[in-house]
Amino acid sequence: MRTQIAVIGLGYIGLPLSLALCERGETVIGVDVDERKVNELRAGVTHVMEPYRGESLESILRRHLESARFTATTSLAEAAERADTFIVTVGLPVAGDVVDKTLLLACVNDLGRALSPGDLVLIRSTLVPGMMEGEIVPRLASTSGLVPGRDFHVAYAPERVAEGRAMEEFQTLDVVVAGLTDACADRAMAVLARLTDGRLHKTSLRVAELSKVVENAQRDVNIALAHELKVVAEQHGVDVYELIRMANTHPRVHLLEPNIGVGGFCIPNAYAYLAASLTSEEHIPLFSLARQINLTAPHRAARQLDEALRQIGKRLSGARVALLGLGMKDGSNDIRQSPAIHFAEILAERGAAVTAFDPTVDPYFPFQAPSLEDCLANADAVAVAAWQAEFDTAPWPDLLARARQPLAVLDLKRRLVPSLKQAGWQIRGDSHLPYIAVSAPHVSATRDCAVEMVP
Template sequence: MRDNKVVVIGLGYVGLPTAAIMANAGIEVHGVDVNPATLQVLNAGGCPIGEPEVVKLVTGALASGRLKASDTPVTSDVFIICVPTPITDEKRADVSIVRAATRTLAKYVKKGDLIILESTSPVGTTEHTVGEELAAQGFDIREDLDLCYCPERVFPGSTISEIVENDRIIGGLTPRAAARASALYARFCTGGLLETASATAEFSKLMENTYRDVNIALANVFGHIAEASGIDVNDAITLANRHPRVNVHKPGPGVGGHCIPVDPWFLIDGFPEQTGLLLQSRLINDGQPHHLWARVKRVSGAIGKVAILGAAYRGNLDDARDTPAEHLIHALKADGVGYAVHDPHVSKFRLHCGQEVPVNTDLAQTLDGADAAIIMTDHSAYRGLGPEAFAGMSGKLIADGRNLVDRCALSAAGFTVIPVGAPLSRPSGQAFLPGKEKDTVLASG
């Protein structure tokens, strides 16, 4: 069978599961990564990703002998690039890792090979970054090779089913390349295989996550309006969503992960005159942790320590990439406020500046002596928390960025709860005055 040997460059959250799925489908796969720790775990038969379904598939593929890993490519029929495409501190697209990976694999490429880029990338990256590096080795990228862009669609926590079952966009630099890549993905994907041009596929992938980012920003703006109006935004959203063509999201404490807070910047960077809406949405979503902290400051006295509940960007994951908690940490540091971070799944994470943030898995220790607590992640462990969970705090102020805690019980116990998109939950004997500033405590009559 054609294309029975594949090299996967980049063994991260996308590359490693993809490599394991292909190996379990009977394809000989050689994985490549520059991280010695990743290679050490894999070559010992383990899996560096904690998701149970991924662990099972990776360890099975390694045991079968069809998946191997090293820091150097080998000759192959197919090369798949699954490396990071971050943004710079100036919010510019950085495809240097894609370029470097292509330059490395180009030494092993021969005429007739299939090269696939899966990394989310700016429009034109397949042709003008991957293609240029291959052309520099003397290849005609349309005649000598089959070059494609086939973006991943992965939702951490459901990685395997997402890779296997989702429709896949197959973007070929030529129709021949698209047809060949489609035949490869058909061996391990059950979703639809949608062939198109590489640039259209690149744009489509960016469009998906930008659409989500803009709609989250809209929900956050609705939350701001509700807070200023004395309305619970969740009540209004429930009613609005009864319209058959409306699906408003719920507001939250910010946007994290490896896709949504990154991908819109590729379009903003490449097309600044057309993307004012996208820029404003990014600023709104990145500003949510600052907005939540500002509400805390408006109703509090002096705060020396804040307990941050949640480092992961999404509930019940151990993934803290681009976590909204980082924006909150920067806001606290700017005000000279100390903090401690709790997460039941994350043990540590690193800020973009390189600073490593320790994370405590003991909630009581994290809350001990805190003047305020701010919930940033929708972990199941935080759902329904009442007064007993926060008994060790010095203060009685909780900002609930995910609307998880037992607001009634906490209010009855003398806590002030700041819910996202809603007026404050006051202790007994206090009230808010509709239409006025909701973050100012007023004595009730």
């Protein structure tokens, strides 16, 4: 019987999407070319962190494996025997500024060969605008030998959920939908209505493609603005978070908070997708500039850490730096284009010896330490790049006492210094700045590295 949904690509989006569909009572067959991933999923193992209603994604996965509502395979042909709806979540990686379409187009070619009359292909990947009509539909037509829009349905509904909240947002967010024909759009909307309680907004393929890229590009620009506000606030000697909080009391102002940069698979890729879709020589400098500003944020953080080290008579070159958090944002174990990793590379290039700890990121880099204790031992400096839930309950004053004293701190999340202050540590530096020097209460000030109590 062919009434199942096949989700193609079981990554950060495809897996939670499959399980959100299962939560809604659908039966899903997941397809991925990565054999190891499929075997792990079959064994109930995933590294995607997605707590949903107090349950881990792994536990949700196991429930749906047991009930056989979810199965996983590497074989598209096997999925095609059971499914009549194919939802594609294979993405377009970007290297430098170059968009790599190989994986998605290979997937589309294979899918075309597996299609039967009456099927629905619903693409949910973020695309270079124009790809649906320019590349995807023609390939589906040629490899299937069928006529798209007549023999089978093709639609596009860009995915806009955030990693970490995907399970919930699949079921609550509005979705933009477009079909090759009206009937294609209606068929896709009928499937999506089974998944989300949000509204479905029907539009053209090109607008749907552009709207997704523009959503991400807008966030890139807003984050760049936040990074510039940080420079402004620091020069004025005020706390940037306080500044943003105050400005946001205006009902039409919605400033974001600065970070160490911006990472992941969506926001950093938006400009490359948009630029690759433009045919004229006309430039879009705002998006390009925002990208450059966000890419330089980790460099600025490295300069600030160097400044904090200078306050204690040391320099970045030769310093031992303990880096906390490697995920691309707080609460994420996704290290794709993570600014924290970029930051670690910059520190290493500038001669620092980096050890990093992130409880959510599997051992991958040689500089990863097995524990917070190991990471902090004998450090000259500590920098917080991404905050993980496990850090909430860590005994920071005790842990940081393992580092050398005095200690340079780049507290980008404003979590460490408050707990150190509370524990009576001596703080040196301007309290509105994220970089500061600290000493444990028992360490006395020396001439070289004087530490003062900040009232």
